Amino acid sequence: MTGSRQSGAHARVVSNLGVSIVTGQIEPGHDLDPIDLGKQFSASRTAVREALRVLMAKGLVDARPRRGTFVTPRRQWNLLDPDVLRWRFDSAVDDTFLTELAEVRLMVEPMAASLAATRRTDRDLADLEDALAALSASIGPDATAQVEADFAFHNALLDAAHNELLTRMATVIEAGMRLRDRYTHGSLDSKAVDLHAKVLLAVRNKRPRAARTAMAALIDQSIVDTASSAAAKRPSGKAR
Incomplete structure (x- = not known):
């Protein structure tokens, strides 16, 4: 996958997953399997991993040993993050x-x-x-x-x-x-x-x-x- 295509896949995963979390389609506590996400969004393992890092920085997801990656409680979300505001604003x-x-x-x-x-x-x-x-x-x-x-x-x-x-x-x-x-x-x-x-x-x-x-x-x-x-x-x- 070229750099531009990987970047596009990364942005698509961030946006779609972010909207799904913010609007409650994916609830807090839900486990996120990077392999399944790659199949769902037709994205490489690298693109999914980078997307999850972005969402972690926004407080929407976290990862723990033996638990894996999961959606965090709403109280941990950075609600003033520009993307989080936009996702909430644009969708519901x-x-x-x-x-x-x-x-x-x-x-x-x-x-x-x-x-x-x-x-x-x-x-x-x-x-x-x-x-x-x-x-x-x-x-x-x-x-x-x-x-x-x-x-x-x-x-x-x-x-x-x-x-x-x-x-x-x-x-x-x-x-x-x-x-x-x-x-x-x-x-x-x-x-x-x-x-x-x-x-x-x-x-x-x-x-x-x-x-x-x-x-x-x-x-x-x-x-x-x-x-x-x-x-x-x-x-x-x-x-x-």
Whole structure:
């Protein structure tokens, strides 16, 4: 098997096995036989072994002497890993996931805005202003441009907080942006731009409390919009 084909097989095993574990198709405690996996995915022993190493790094699987390789308990999963977030996001978004993302954003982003108002540099302001301009220009039917501009603004805000650990939360914020795009496709309007502008104004004027309040209001509105759109798309009578 050539290097490129082996790499492709490795990625296929990682993705398919990861999705199966995250969505509960393969339950915690389930034994994973590398030989059987190789047959299932038509992959070499090397590709399967490397794929399992990747999943171990994400906390989804483990290996023990005399036990072999197995799916770990959910509490050991790295739920903030970008791939784990994406697998959960792409396959089975439910109300619990919506709520968890909203709660994390409300804990992280208002504080990030407060810190940004205290620590921002001229370069940070320029990045935020560029992102806001792109957000305003994206209003229309192109939802992809909207979510990219929206994420650029929130990412720039995390950077402006100048806290390296906070910037690592960008994967969670991006998941929230992608989720909003899924349920409110093409719905960004001038009100949303105004809410972002209020955050930028507070950051520019170095008003941390106002920045925190403005960001909380922005996220609250995003939560309302996403929940409303999700409820409208939910089959009639289906429990929340």
